[in-house]
Amino acid sequence: MPQTVVEKIAQRHLAGGPSRPLRTGDFVSIGPFHVLTHDNTSAVMSKFKAIGATTVHDPKQLVFALDHDVQNHDEANQRKYCSIESFAAIQGVDFYPAGAGIGHQIMIERGYVTPGSFVVASDSHSNMYGALGAIGTPIVRTDAAAVWATGEFWWQIPGTIQVVLEGNLLEGVSGKDVIITLCGLYNHDEALNAALEFSGPGVASLSMDARFSIANMSTEWGAIACWFPVDGVTIRYLENAHRKLQEQGVERFTEDDIERWRKAPPHPDQDAFYSARISLDLTQVTPHVSGPDTVQTMRSIAEIEKEKIAIQKAYLVSCVNSRLEDLEAAAWVLCGNRVASSVKFYIGAASAWVQKEAERRGVWQALLDAGAIPLPPSCGPCIGLGTGLLEKGEVGISATNRNFKGRMGSRDAQCFLASPEVVAASALAGYIRGARRFTDRKPERQYEELSANVVASETVEILPGFPERIKGRLVFMPQNNLNTDAIYGKDHTYRDDMTPEMMARVVMENYDPQFSARAHAGDVLVGGFNFGTGSSREQAVTCLKAKGIPLIIAASFSQTYLRNAYNNGFLCIEVPALVNKLRQELATDIAAKEKTIIPGDDIEIDFTHCCLQWRGHTFSFPPLGSVPQSLVIAGGAENIVARKLGLKQELPQFVHPGD
Numbered sequence: 059m060p061q062t063v064v065e066k067i068a069q070r071h072l073a074g075g076p077s078r079p080l081r082t083g084d085f086v087s088i089g090p091f092h093v094l095t096h097d098n099t100s101a102v103m104s105k106f107k108a109i110g111a112t113t114v115h116d117p118k119q120l121v122f123a124l125d126h127d128v129q130n131h132d133e134a135n136q137r138k139y140c141s142i143e144s145f146a147a148i149q150g151v152d153f154y155p156a157g158a159g160i161g162h163q164i165m166i167e168r169g170y171v172t173p174g175s176f177v178v179a180s181d182s183h184s185n186m187y188g189a190l191g192a193i194g195t196p197i198v199r200t201d202a203a204a205v206w207a208t209g210e211f212w213w214q215i216p217g218t219i220q221v222v223l224e225g226n227l228l229e230g231v232s233g234k235d236v237i238i239t240l241c242g243l244y245n246h247d248e249a250l251n252a253a254l255e256f257s258g259p260g261v262a263s264l265s266m267d268a269r270f271s272i273a274n275m276s277t278e279w280g281a282i283a284c285w286f287p288v289d290g291v292t293i294r295y296l297e298n299a300h301r302k303l304q305e306q307g308v309e310r311f312t313e314d315d316i317e318r319w320r321k322a323p324p325h326p327d328q329d330a331f332y333s334a335r336i337s338l339d340l341t342q343v344t345p346h347v348s349g350p351d352t353v354q355t356m357r358s359i360a361e362i363e364k365e366k367i368a369i370q371k372a373y374l375v376s377c378v379n380s381r382l383e384d385l386e387a388a389a390w391v392l393c394g395n396r397v398a399s400s401v402k403f404y405i406g407a408a409s410a411w412v413q414k415e416a417e418r419r420g421v422w423q424a425l426l427d428a429g430a431i432p433l434p435p436s437c438g439p440c441i442g443l444g445t446g447l448l449e450k451g452e453v454g455i456s457a458t459n460r461n462f463k464g465r466m467g468s469r470d471a472q473c474f475l476a477s478p479e480v481v482a483a484s485a486l487a488g489y490i491r492g493a494r495r496f497t498d499r500k501p502e503r504q505y506e507e508l509s510a511n512v513v514a515s516e517t518v519e520i521l522p523g524f525p526e527r528i529k530g531r532l533v534f535m536p537q538n539n540l541n542t543d544a545i546y547g548k549d550h551t552y553r554d555d556m557t558p559e560m561m562a563r564v565v566m567e568n569y570d571p572q573f574s575a576r577a578h579a580g581d582v583l584v585g586g587f588n589f590g591t592g593s594s595r596e597q598a599v600t601c602l603k604a605k606g607i608p609l610i611i612a613a614s615f616s617q618t619y620l621r622n623a624y625n626n627g628f629l630c631i632e633v634p635a636l637v638n639k640l641r642q643e644l645a646t647d648i649a650a651k652e653k654t655i656i657p658g659d660d661i662e663i664d665f666t667h668c669c670l671q672w673r674g675h676t677f678s679f680p681p682l683g684s685v686p687q688s689l690v691i692a693g694g695a696e697n698i699v700a701r702k703l704g705l706k707q708e709l710p711q712f713v714h715p716g717d
Contacts, residue, residue, distance in 0.1 A: 060327035062218040063285055064253045067193045067324060071176040073210045076683055082217045082333070083632075083680030092119055092170045093197070093205045094179035096161045097126040099142045102180065105203035109696050110705040115209040117150035121170055123161035124154065128436040129444030159409025159435045162186050162377045166270070167411055169303050169310030172296075173288045174324035178202075178211070183377055183459065185276045188254075189269035190295070191288035191324055196277075198594065198618065200625045200695050207699045212624065212685050216282055217333035218253045223260030225341035230494040232387065233268025234379055234457065234477040236338070237275040238346045242356025243503055244336065250280035250588060251617055252333065255326065260340045261287060266295040267383035274378040275459045278353045282617050288323035302411075337504035344496040345480050347455070350472035351463040359480055360498035363491035367474075368400070371454040372485035373466075374425075374478050375406040375433060376440040379457035382412055382421070388482035389421045391493045392428035398488035404446045406433035428486075439466055448473060455490055457481045518666055518681045523691040528608050528629075529662040530582040532672060534640050534655040535569065536648050540585055541592030542619065544569035546601045556597075558604035565601040570653035577654070579606025582661050586612065586637060590619025599623045609663070611670070613637040624686060627694040631663070633670065636677045643673070 059079045061069070069080050074087030095102050099122050106114075114120060124139055139156060146153035154164050162183055164170075171177050173191035178184060180202040187194025201211040227236070240249075254276055264272075269286050276284035286292075296316050303310060345359040374380060374388050385407065397403045405425055407413035413435055416422040426432065431446065438444040440458040448454045448467030454474070456466065461473040474490060483493035520526050547568045550556055566573035577583075583602070589612035590598060599622050602610065609629035613636075623630045641648060647655045663670040668681045692698045 060329045060331070062253070062330045062332065063255055063324055063326040064193060064218055064283060065215060065330075066326065067174055067176055068213070068215055070174065075685055076681075080215055082215050082331075084215045085680075085683060085686040086213055086215065087210045087685050088176060088213050089210050090119070090178045090205060091172070091175040092121055092165070092177045093202055094121045094123060094161050094165055094170075094177075094181065094184070095202055096123050096181060097138070098180050098199060099145075100138045102199050102202045102206065103142070103145055105199055105696070106206050109203060109207060109699050109703070111203075111207040111699070111703060114149045114151065114206045118152075119209060120149075120151040120206060121161070121165065122146050122151055122153045123158065123164050124156040125160045126437045126441060127443050128156035128434055129438060156436065157410060157434055159407070159411065160377045160380075160437060162274070163381070163408035163412065166190060167299060167302075167409060169299055169308070172311055172315070173292065173319045178205070182277050183274050185281060185284045186270055186274035186377065188284040189266065189273040189286050191286060191292060191319070193283055193285065194273075195283045198621050198625070201621065204695050204699050208702050212689065212695070214620070216251055216253045218255050218330075219249060219334045219336060220332040221254050221256045222258035222335065222337045223256060223264075224258055224337065224339045225260050226263040227340045227343060228496075230479060230496070231343055231345060232477040232479065233264060233271035234275070235343055235345050236268070236340070237272045237279065238348050238353070238356055238475065239343050239501060240336075240338065241275070241279045241353040242346065242348065243501065244279070244505060245354035247280060247588065248334065248336070248505060249276070251614060252281050253283040254279075254281045254285065255332070256284070256286045258337075260338070262289055262291065263340065264291070265383060266291055267381045270381065271378050275353075278459055287325065288319055293320050332508055334508055335506045339501055342499065342501040344499060345477055345492050346500070347480065347490060348475035349461045350453075350474050351461055353461065353475065356500075358496070358498050358500060359476070359490075359492035360496050363489075366489040366491075368453060368489050369455050369484055370401060370452040371446065371448060372397075372401055372403045372481050373439055373446070373454065373456035373458060374430075374481055375404060375438055375456075376458040377408060377437070378459040379478050380406055380408040380412070382415055384457065384478040385412070385416045385421050385425065386419075387477070387479040389424040391479055391482035392430075392486060393424045395428055395486055397429035397485045400488050401485050402446060403428075403430045403482075403485040404433055404439060405430045406438055407435045409435050442466055455481050455484045516668060516681050518668060518683060520666055521684060521687045521691060524665070524687040526666050527662060527664050528582065529660055530580045530608060531578070532584060532657060532659060532661040533577055533581045534584045534644060534657070535653065536586055536641065536644070536655065537569070537653070538586040539588045539591050540569060542590055542595050542598035543592055545590065545598040546595060551595050551597055561597065561601040562605040565605050566654075573654050574605070576656060577605065577607075581607060582609060582611065582663070583607055584611045584637065584640060584661075587614045587634075589613075589615050590623075591616040594618050594622065596622045596626060599626045599628050603628055611636060611661075611663075624689045625695040627690050627692060627697070629690055631679045631682070633677050633679045636670065636672065639672075639675060639677075
């Protein structure tokens with residue numbers, strides 16, 4: 059069966075799952091090449107120890123890099139940092155202290171990411187690794203602890219969107235402009251929870267730094283992985299990285315490896331199936347600005363600079379845009395000039411290596427001479443930590459990847475995103491503007507949704523302890539983007555005295571105050587698209603378990619919610635066709651704006667044959683093989699890990715309410 063590059067790389071790193079070739083929707087166990095944790099290493103350490111583990115499975119698989127709160131020198135943070143460094147030394151894990159750089163940059167420049175590898179991080183911007191022809195994807199802390207202890211974590215293979223690039227970028231247009239354009243042009247969740255596979259003749263014209271920017275910020279577009287083909291640009295980058303590493307006495311890959319990647323790079327099969335195709339003519343891309351406060355709204359620099367929107371702060375920091383090419387672009391604008399007196403312009407290199415090279419080339423000094431304020435190579439203001447945050451009433455323009463309200467400071471501030479060149483030009487002028495003149499245009503939408511891939515029916519072997527069928531009363535919640543605060547409110551999230559009975563009484567109260575009284579144990583919940591979006595609170599899963607709900611069916615799930623669900627042994631399945639049918643047949647109730655619709659009939663799910671039935675209609679869903687079944691039977695990922703380590707003899711079994 060033909061495979062996408064995501065399916066092929068997952069197959070190469072398969073530790074458990076179907077014996078047939080992998081395809082979209084499969085649940086698998088993956089043995090990643092490397093796993094990065096940063097300041098959250100401390101939280102992962104706590105989960106690791108709580109499981110009962112004492113020694114990591116493979117020290118060379120792990121990388122620790124302190125990069126988030128490095129400007130915080132209080133005693134508590136320093137104790138945390140020391141405990142992480144000590145744990146790394148005891149376990150033999152590669153450790154990078156505060157000041158070495160941002161973890162994602164360290165992963166690529168220190169050779170931990172290579173073509174065809176599968177690399178994960180307990181951070182959402184691990185998509186960036188795909189620029190090197192790898193699969194990079196985020197995991198949550200429970201997953202990271204599982205990798206530490208066993209070398210594996212579970213993953214569901216996403217559908218892939220092919221992004222075809224034509225033409226070449228105009229001078230003064232950057233990779234950041236490409237991803238801002240894509241986020242603004244396709245802003246109706248087209249890329250949500252998808253893997254992006256870039257292709258086409260336009261790829262060759264993109265520098266390595268441009269590819270890193272696009273792959274990194276694909277996270278904000280909604281993707282969970284982003285892949286670029288390995289070509290001459292990639293090989294030259296790897297050759298340079300290999301040379302620099304050898305100078306440090308380090309060899310993560312060899313010249314023979316580089317030659318192998320040159321001759322036989324990872325690639326999708328020619329007739330691989332894609333869920334959608336997007337085409338973009340790079341010659342039509344011009345500098346654009348995202349925001350304020352969202353990446354889904356964009357305006358061309360030609361349009362927005364007419365308004366002369368005053369700024370008080372400008373930023374060239376973060377893992378998306380603080381590499382050498384970015385610093386050089388800003389220096390080109392500012393060289394011989396001074397930042398406006400009304401603006402504070404903050405700069406921070408992606409790593410100490412990047413800053414050293416910028417200093418050697420005179421780029422760093424040119425920025426300082428222009429009035430830039432240096433910060434250590436770290437995350438900092440991008441995540442609302444340290445010096446230079448936006449204050450009430452201020453407007454900032456930033457070459458970071460996120461501009462969510464309140465992320466970089468006050469919720470009463472505004473933040474726009476732009477390329478390094480536009481940020482520097484705006485800092486110079488005191489208002490949002492570009493460094494060059496461009497016509498006011500944006501590319502046309504070219505989006506093609508492809509027909510569903512028809513696969514042969516499959517019979518799944520059911521493991522002891524997992525139900526072959528579940529039957530229950532259907533309860534429909536038609537709202538899309540139902541968030542975790544609606545499922546389990548913040549007033550209860552941080553209380554330690556909430557018993558399961560108390561949790562069951564407040565479930566969904568921010569969505570529908572009558573839900574708890576109307577819903578009963580054994581009901582099967584059906585939600586809309588992107589169910590469980592929002593924060594990563596695990597109680598949004600465990601409160602439903604406490605209520606006695608056996609599973610949730612939705613058109614799609616937030617990936618964080620899905621991971622938390624299976625990590626807590628809770629069933630979730632995606633059946634968009636069912637949701638669309640419910641919207642048709644229950645249209646009157648939906649029009650009446652009923653929050654919770656209970657039509658009064660049952661739904662029956664058959665896990666052996668991967669289908670469910672409602673009102674005589676049959677709908678299929680991806681097979682739940684041994685990996686997800688084992689998570690449910692064991693009661694979650696931590697119990698799976700404990701079992702593999704031989705730390706628990708008896709594990710909680712799945713009990714269907716009413717059995």
